[in-house]
Amino acid sequence: MSRPAGQGSRRLTRWWRRRSLRTRLTVIAATAIAVSVFVTFQVAGELLEWELQEAAEDQLRADSRVLATNAERAGLAQVPLPPYPGSGLLARVILPDGSIRTPAGQPELPPVSEHAGRVAQGTSADLMESGDGYDDGHLVYTLRAGDGAVQVARVVDDSPIDQFGLSMLLIGLLCVVGGALVGRTVARTGLAPIDRLTAAAVRVAHTRDLDAHIPDEGGGEIRRLIQAINDMLAALRDSRRAQRLLVEDADHELRTPLTSLRLNVELLIRLDRRGTLDSALPAESRTRLLDDLGAQVAELSTLAAELTDLARGDVSDESTEVLDLADVVVTAATRARSRVPDIEVALDVTSVRVSGRPAGLHRAVLNLIDNAGKWSPADQPVQVRLRAEGTSAVLEVDDAGPGIDADDVPRVFDRFYRADSARALPGSGLGLSIVQRVVDAHGGRVAVARSARGGALLRVDLPAAARDGSGEKYRGTTSLPRK
Known part of the structure; x- marks a missing residue:
């Protein structure tokens, strides 16, 4: 029972994919050379056969003209036909009555063809034809002479072509073997950088040395x-x-x-x-x-x-969506008040739509409000402002506290960094670091400055989403008082 062709093709494909790149390049190089040699030898063989055929036909035409000239001088019946020497040219004379004369000892030629007969009768021009004899093929040329015709023939000798083909076959095999060796050498040389790269990668995997540098x-x-x-x-x-x-x-x-x-x-x-x-x-x-x-x-x-x-870094399973940042700010302010009852938040927010992760943005805003609530005096609320400014959503959170010292500003977003004045206050020093990571993940930026009330002003700029014509949801000031 024969296997389907598709199954055989799939098995061949799997076999090929399991081979190494060096083996593939070697096989491809050897195959390309083999195909090139085969095509070249085929073309060369055809050209050689054509050249030999042309040379044989030219020789037959020249010999037939000599024999025809002699026949016209001496007559077809009396023209001398030398004995056959044992090889080479074959000749015969076709008389007007259709009979033939051949040299003594000459092998029998194929019968006179109908076309050759018409040449002898003068109804057709000279004729070059090839015919099959009893043992070998013949190339026969018929030329009108007197009232009849003369024919000159030669046995077609394929031995030069056969010898050429055998020689080319041996040369082709040597070329294929040489091509395979050259292909393997080229593959080894060309893949040497990849071999070194693989060795370096394996060394890094085994030693866990990430300081390695591949040249x-x-x-x-x-x-x-x-x-x-x-x-x-x-x-x-x-x-x-x-x-x-x-x-x-x-x-x-x-x-x-x-x-x-x-x-x-x-x-x-x-x-x-x-x-x-x-x-x-x-x-x-x-x-x-x-x-x-x-x-x-x-x-x-x-x-x-x-x-x-x-x-977690920037890895999050939360999907990005277009949302109203005002909703996030109001929710975060409410949450901050529930966590720290003594905090008072004054909201001045305008509806601005952004593309982002709701939970991440909520955490960032909550951390900003919590941070401001630590510093804001009991009689001063934390002011939270949100507005659209060009193509950005601008969120500002400021307090009326002592502000941030100039020496602490460059490190205020570092992990676990806490100014000397903040060490007595609750917190871990991670809140603002998380804010910066969330803002960076949303393609925005965060900065710190001094507010008009003398405290710290933290400003967040986020890319705003395209307007959808829904209008402004929030406007003016909303206060979330202390409990």
């Missing part, structure tokens, strides 16, 4: 590939460095609250085991200690959430 060599595609891998290694180095810094900073930031929490919990456990909890810690002190524990747990929870959010 830039070659040109074209090889150079672009090496540059791409070097860029990838540089990106991995930066990622590992950022990860190491994040872990080190997280360890530093977590150690203090965890130590304080552990000491307080150990104190409660030790007093409880001794049965002196009530006597050693009056109700007021115990309440203060439990409140301190709750604040520390809340601080750790916030820090863990911010670390998780920051460690």
Whole structure:
């Protein structure tokens, strides 16, 4: 039972794909040379056969003219026909009655054809024809002479063509073998940079040494590939460095609250085991200690959430959508008031549509308001303004606090950075870093300046989405007072 042609083709394709690139290049080079040699030999063989045919026909015409001239002088019946020498030219005379004369000892020629008969009768011009004899093919030329005709023939000899073909076959095989060797050499030379690149990649994978640099060599595609891998290694180095810094900073930031929490919990456990909890810690002190524990747990929870959010980087499963940034600002302000009841937020927002991730934008705005709420005095609200400015959505959050020192401005968005004046306040130093990451991911920019009230002014510019004619949803000032 024969297999379908499609199955055989698929198996051949799978076999070919499993071969190495060096083997493929060798096979392709050998095949290309074999095809070229075959076509060249075919053309050369045809040209050789044509040249031999032309030479034989010219010789037959010349010999027939000599024999015809002699026949016209001596007559067809009396023209002398030398004995056949054993090889070479064959001749005969066709008499007017259709009979023939041949030299003595000459092999028998094929019968006179109908066309040759018409030449002898004078009704047709000279004729060159090839016919099959008993053993060999003949090339026969018929020429009108007197009242009849003369014929000169030659046995077609294919031995030169056969010898040429055999020679060309041997040369072709040598060319194919040489082509395969040349192809393999070229493949080895051409793929040497890739071999070195592979060895370097394997070495990096085994040693985990991301500081390795692959030398830039070659040109074209090889150079672009090496540059791409070097860029990838540089990106991995930066990622590992950022990860190491994040872990080190997280360890530093977590150690203090965890130590304080552990000491307080150990104190409660030790007093409880001794049965002196009530006597050693009056109700007021115990309440203060439990409140301190709750604040520390809340601080750790916030820090863990911010670390998780920051460690994700730009990776997020949240889809991008066109949304009204005013909705995000109002929701974040409401959330900030619920988290810190003492905060008061004054909103002056205008409907501006942007393309972004709702949760990420909400977190950034909430961090801005939380940061401003730490510094804003009790009698001064946090002012939040949103407006469209050209092709941007501009969000400004300012407070009436002491502002940010000029020395702290360059580092205000660094991870875990906290100014000396902020170390006594709650927080992890990650809030503004998360703001900058979210804004950068949305193609915007964030800056810090001093507000008109003397406090800090943080400004966020985001690309605005195309207007859809829906109008402005918010206008004027809305205040979310303290509880």
